[in-house]
Each structure stands twice: as C-alpha cells, then as structure tokens.
Amino acid sequence: MLDQMSAAPGKPIPAACGDWAAAKAAYRFFDNPRVTIAFSPAISRRLRRVLRRAKVRSCRTRPNLSTAARSRVNRIHQNHRRRALQGRAAQRADLVRGADAFEPGRHPHRHTPRSDGGEVLDTKFKGTLALKRHINPTRVPIETKESYRWLENLRQSIALVGAPERCVHVGDRESDIYELYCTAQDLGTSFLVRVQTNRLAERPADAASHDPAHRVFAQLAAAPWAGRHRITVDQDETTWLQVKFAAINTLPPVGKQKRYGPQVLTYIHALEEDPPPGREPIDWKLVTNLPVEDLSVAVEKLGWYALR
Structure with missing residues (x-):
C-alpha cells in the first residue's frame, strides 16, 4: 500500500490505490488510532493556516453507546483534536469522503460537514465526470x-x-x-x-x-x-x-x-x-x-x- 501511494503522491487515495479493495484497506489503515501521520514542519504550518481560515464547520453525531464505548470514542476524538495541529484534521476529511463513497452509512460517528448556516454539505464522491464540469463560456456575463x-x-x-x-x-x-x-x-x-x-x-x-x-x-x-x-x-x-x-x-x-x-x-x-x-x-x-x-x-x- 505504501509503495502504491508513494508512487503517486499527487493523486487521491482511490486513484493511487488502483482498486476498491486496496482503497478500502488504506482507509482502514489510516483510521486505526495507533497510526500517526507525520508531516514536515512547512506542511504542518500550511495546514494550520488552512484550518484557521476554513469556513466549513464540523459537528459530530454519535449513536447510543455504552459508557465504556463512549469513553473510548471520547479518547479517539481527543486524539483527533490533538492531531489536528499536525494536519490530521485535513487528512481525516479526505478519508471520510472516501470512506463514505465506498461504504455509505458505515461510520455514523464521523464528522458531518456543515456550512455556516447549519446546512449539511454533500461530500459524497460523485465520480470523475462531476470533477470535469465545464462552464459554457458563451453563458458567462x-x-x-x-x-x-x-x-x-x-x-x-x-x-x-x-x-x-x-x-x-x-x-x-x-x-x-x-x-x-x-x-x-x-x-x-x-x-x-x-x-x-x-x-x-x-x-x-x-x-x-x-x-x-x-x-x-x-x-x-x-x-x-x-x-x-x-x-x-x-x-x-x-x-x-x-x-x-x-x-x-x-x-x-x-x-x-x-x-x-x-x-x-x-x-x-x-x-x-x-x-x-x-x-x-x-x-x-x-x-x-x-x-x-x-x-x-x-x-x-x-x-x-x-x-x-
């Protein structure tokens, strides 16, 4: 998996992995709380600036959990907030979009991106055709x-x-x-x-x-x-x-x-x-x-x- 992703550093995770099974394994690997992603100081500073200027807020939704499970989830969330200073939040946002694209509804405790007005933003992967939308220049003022x-x-x-x-x-x-x-x-x-x-x-x-x-x-x-x-x-x-x-x-x-x-x-x-x-x-x-x-x-x- 690391060889595949290092060979295509500029591509999204699904494109770098090549197939559905490899991408699914990559998402589960990054979702493991024992995995830590280290960025260079320059990238960390850049991601911190992006997070400070972000206009999209994220609220958490959780199902009914037991006390032990809730404590474990709280610890995971605290780790996520700590890793955000190293750029973890930006990486997880990409992972959530990819995981939802492959297994919709599998992670109910994931971040739910919302706009400043409180509306839920659609982060589903719509395919490569949606990424190639073309604006007709004759219809632009x-x-x-x-x-x-x-x-x-x-x-x-x-x-x-x-x-x-x-x-x-x-x-x-x-x-x-x-x-x-x-x-x-x-x-x-x-x-x-x-x-x-x-x-x-x-x-x-x-x-x-x-x-x-x-x-x-x-x-x-x-x-x-x-x-x-x-x-x-x-x-x-x-x-x-x-x-x-x-x-x-x-x-x-x-x-x-x-x-x-x-x-x-x-x-x-x-x-x-x-x-x-x-x-x-x-x-x-x-x-x-x-x-x-x-x-x-x-x-x-x-x-x-x-x-x-």
Missing part, C-alpha cells in the same frame, strides 16, 4: 470575463476622440465578441473585426430544418465572388485575391438571446487564388457594421485591416 477589456477600450477610444461616428475600431480575431458589436451599435460607432466564430444566422425562408444555412459561414460561402484584387505580399511578390461580401442577419449566442438582439452585419471574404508552395494562403473573413455596396468598398476595408 461579459463583465466577468477578461475579454471585457475590449469593450472598455472601445469606450475609451470614443471618449478620447469625442466623435463616435468618426471612429472605426479595427481588431483581430480576439475582438470577435458579439457584445462588442452590440456596444458599438449602442454608442453609434463602427468596427472592422476579423471573424473567428461561425455564428448563428437567420435561417433563409426556403431552407430545410436540417440545412446548415443558419450559420454565417454557410451563407457567406453561398454568396458569389464579386471580383479579384491584386495585392503585394512582399517587396517582389504579388498575388491575386478573390473577394466576396454579403449582409447577413446575425443572431446572438443561444445563452444571450434574452439580453442582446440580432444585427445585420456585412461579412467580407478574401481568399488567395494561387498561393506559392510552402506558405499558407491568405484567407481573411472580416465583419463590419459599415455599408459595403460594391467591390471597391470591400477592397477598401481589406486595406484598413492590413494597416492594423
């Missing part, structure tokens, strides 16, 4: 995310210029945030951003329910090419781009449709025709709330993005 700085930069730029209608905010794919588009619309300013997310779009009237045409990229791909434009890649290298554009009614993410409404945005796609070997082709998808009526205006927006 933008104010609590790091990307909120893009919205703050937009407001600060408008405040410096003093005329939001004269500003065009150009950004890379990190700026592809639906809240930024809504904020720009509310402030009366313009933006030009490289697209990263294949957002929801209003389904065409003639599209079937299973048709993927309710996505922006699908509707942009269905639009015809408007023409070609020649650009200079390096000092002595030129190439041709195929350019198309389309106005698409873009929908907000599903988790934010109650807070934000749809927007009609113009998407511009520029794709290199014959890229040289050894280099990835130029493939830009841009989105803007500015009007794009012909090829020359679309090429102008490509030039703006190239100056970022």
Whole structure:
C-alpha cells in the first residue's frame, strides 16, 4: 500500500490505490488510532493556516453507546483534536469522503460537514465526470470575463476622440465578441473585426430544418465572388485575391438571446487564388457594421485591416 501511494503522491487515495479493495484497506489503515501521520514542519504550518481560515464547520453525531464505548470514542476524538495541529484534521476529511463513497452509512460517528448556516454539505464522491464540469463560456456575463477589456477600450477610444461616428475600431480575431458589436451599435460607432466564430444566422425562408444555412459561414460561402484584387505580399511578390461580401442577419449566442438582439452585419471574404508552395494562403473573413455596396468598398476595408 505504501509503495502504491508513494508512487503517486499527487493523486487521491482511490486513484493511487488502483482498486476498491486496496482503497478500502488504506482507509482502514489510516483510521486505526495507533497510526500517526507525520508531516514536515512547512506542511504542518500550511495546514494550520488552512484550518484557521476554513469556513466549513464540523459537528459530530454519535449513536447510543455504552459508557465504556463512549469513553473510548471520547479518547479517539481527543486524539483527533490533538492531531489536528499536525494536519490530521485535513487528512481525516479526505478519508471520510472516501470512506463514505465506498461504504455509505458505515461510520455514523464521523464528522458531518456543515456550512455556516447549519446546512449539511454533500461530500459524497460523485465520480470523475462531476470533477470535469465545464462552464459554457458563451453563458458567462461579459463583465466577468477578461475579454471585457475590449469593450472598455472601445469606450475609451470614443471618449478620447469625442466623435463616435468618426471612429472605426479595427481588431483581430480576439475582438470577435458579439457584445462588442452590440456596444458599438449602442454608442453609434463602427468596427472592422476579423471573424473567428461561425455564428448563428437567420435561417433563409426556403431552407430545410436540417440545412446548415443558419450559420454565417454557410451563407457567406453561398454568396458569389464579386471580383479579384491584386495585392503585394512582399517587396517582389504579388498575388491575386478573390473577394466576396454579403449582409447577413446575425443572431446572438443561444445563452444571450434574452439580453442582446440580432444585427445585420456585412461579412467580407478574401481568399488567395494561387498561393506559392510552402506558405499558407491568405484567407481573411472580416465583419463590419459599415455599408459595403460594391467591390471597391470591400477592397477598401481589406486595406484598413492590413494597416492594423
């Protein structure tokens, strides 16, 4: 057992033991009052700080016991309190959770974790899937995310210029945030951003329910090419781009449709025709709330993005 646990010091006891029988033996071994766990002074000090700051209290519940049994239980509890200064309390909390996971109800005198309000906390082991819970980032408010700085930069730029209608905010794919588009619309300013997310779009009237045409990229791909434009890649290298554009009614993410409404945005796609070997082709998808009526205006927006 010691070999198994020393080989995996960072893993929980069930994972380090490998199977149910070994984990059960480990819990019984640590539960033996004659077993003492010694920690290094640094770990002991750290555990004492954790115990002092803990916000979860523990109350004890016992069944009806005889006088001798109650005395023995009292001695065990006194030993537990003494060992808490060496980090024993933190270790026992882990053992109680593991023992309850393997043998529910076997130890009625164990600690019952409760919150500050007195509610019993659920310490049952719910499996590895519960440990891998994933929060959908599209349902998290933008104010609590790091990307909120893009919205703050937009407001600060408008405040410096003093005329939001004269500003065009150009950004890379990190700026592809639906809240930024809504904020720009509310402030009366313009933006030009490289697209990263294949957002929801209003389904065409003639599209079937299973048709993927309710996505922006699908509707942009269905639009015809408007023409070609020649650009200079390096000092002595030129190439041709195929350019198309389309106005698409873009929908907000599903988790934010109650807070934000749809927007009609113009998407511009520029794709290199014959890229040289050894280099990835130029493939830009841009989105803007500015009007794009012909090829020359679309090429102008490509030039703006190239100056970022």
